[in-house]
Amino acid sequence: MKLTIIGFWGGYPAPGGATSAYMLEKDDFTLLIDAGSGSLSKLQNKKHVMDLDAVILSHYHNDHVADIGVLQYAWLVQSYIHENNDILPIYGHTEDQNGFKLLTHKKTEGIAYDPDATLEVGPFAITFLKTSHPVPCYGMRITDGETTIVYTADTAFKEEWYDFAKDTDLLITDCNFYEDQDGSAAGHMTSKEGAMIADRANVKELILSHLPQYHDNNDLVKEARQYFSGSIQLAEEGLTWEKSRNF
Ligand code: ZN
Numbered sequence: 157m158k159l160t161i162i163g164f165w166g167g168y169p170a171p172g173g174a175t176s177a178y179m180l181e182k183d184d185f186t187l188l189i190d191a192g193s194g195s196l197s198k199l200q201n202k203k204h205v206m207d208l209d210a211v212i213l214s215h216y217h218n219d220h221v222a223d224i225g226v227l228q229y230a231w232l233v234q235s236y237i238h239e240n241n242d243i244l245p246i247y248g249h250t251e252d253q254n255g256f257k258l259l260t261h262k263k264t265e266g267i268a269y270d271p272d273a274t275l276e277v278g279p280f281a282i283t284f285l286k287t288s289h290p291v292p293c294y295g296m297r298i299t300d301g302e303t304t305i306v307y308t309a310d311t312a313f314k315e316e317w318y319d320f321a322k323d324t325d326l327l328i329t330d331c332n333f334y335e336d337q338d339g340s341a342a343g344h345m346t347s348k349e350g351a352m353i354a355d356r357a358n359v360k361e362l363i364l365s366h367l368p369q370y371h372d373n374n375d376l377v378k379e380a381r382q383y384f385s386g387s388i389q390l391a392e393e394g395l396t397w398e399k400s401r402n403f
Contacts, residue, residue, distance in 0.1 A: 157182045157280075157300045158398050159326070162198045164391035166332040166344070166366040167219050169194040173393060175219035176366060178307065178328070182300050185209050185278035189296070189307060193222035196230060198393060205230045206240065210277050212247040212269070214309030215293035216255030228261035235263050247277065251292035269294075285320045287311030289343035295320065303399045306359070310366065312340040313349040321357035325399045328391075329353065331364035334371065335379040347376040351383035360400070365391035 158181045163174025175192030179202060186203060188195075188211045199205065205227070213221055224246065231244050246259040250268045259266025269275045271284040271294050281301075284294040288311050295308045297320060305326040308317065321327050329350030333339035339346055347364060354362040362384055367373050373390055380388050389395065 157298075157303050157305070158396060159305065159328075160202055160397075161363075161365070161391050161393060161395045162188075162202070163192045163195045163393065164365045164367055165192075165219070166330075166368060168369075170369060174198045175222065176214075176309075177223070179203065180280065180298065180305075182279040185280075187212060187277060187280060190214055190220040190309070191223045191227055192219050196223040196226050202394070206234045206238065206242075208244060210245045210247065211264075212275075212277065212282070212296070213249075213259075214287075214295065214307070215289065215291055216248070216252050217291060217293075217310065220310070221255070221258075224258065228264050231263040232261070245277075247275065249292060249294055285316060287343070288314045288340075293343075297321070297324070308345070308350075308353075310343055311345060312343050313345050313353075317353045318356045321353055321359055324357065324359045326361045326363065326397060327354050327357065327359040328363045328365050330366045331376055331380075332366050332368055334368070334376065347379035348383055351380035351388070354380075354384040354386060354388075359386065361387040361389070361397070363389050363391055363395075363397065367391060 160179040162177035174194030176190040177195030178189040180187045244264045275282040283297045287293040304324045306321040307328045332344035333346040335348040
């Protein structure tokens with residue numbers, strides 16, 4: 157599988173940027189994980205919008221779903237142009253009925269996922285962990301049978317991440333705060349907390365994402381390095397990740 161970061165800012169996009177959105181590809185299947193503000197524009201630099209096979213959403217905060225509406229318009233317009241009757245499945249949880257209802261439109265269909273079950277989407281098997289966040293939100297463990305990644309989505313630190321992320325090839329953590337801050341009330345993690353999970357869970361590589369808009373984010377990496385000795389990268393637009401052949 158190949159992961160491409162489409163957007164990574166927390167809360168709102170920096171100028172010219174996008175908030176949470178990640179593209180996961182395997183063979184000819186493309187899954188978009190979250191669809192934050194600015195992500196549809198950025199996605200099209202990498203992929204034709206009609207080549208998306210499915211979308212899955214962690215929760216309904218605007219910085220994760222802002223571009224669902226325009227994605228629906230894009231599919232509507234493109235389906236006329238290409239005389240294509242495909243429906244784009246958008247997976248979401250049903251603990252926010254208003255949020256879930258918005259997933260169904262003329263050319264998209266909202267599909268409920270059961271957070272207690274394994275969801276099969278194309279070549280991917282996805283399991284969920286409820287995060288610690290002001291609204292219901294689910295982190296995801298995604299495997300294609302060869303490679304496994306965990307995306308924390310938005311969460312304050314909780315010990316359940318140690319097991320949930322155990323032995324994964326890649327962990328993408330919420331890193332909305334610096335080490336000396338406390339993100340728990342906002343439902344987010346610090347650099348230290350994400351790195352502690354990576355260390356305890358024995359993950360191979362760590363990407364810090366959902367990044368803050370102030371200070372120098374390279375400091376987040378420096379902070380995280382004190383707690384995790386594996387590879388650490390800062391999320392960047394267009395950054396791609398594949399499992400290293402060394403492992
Ligand atoms: Zn959120």
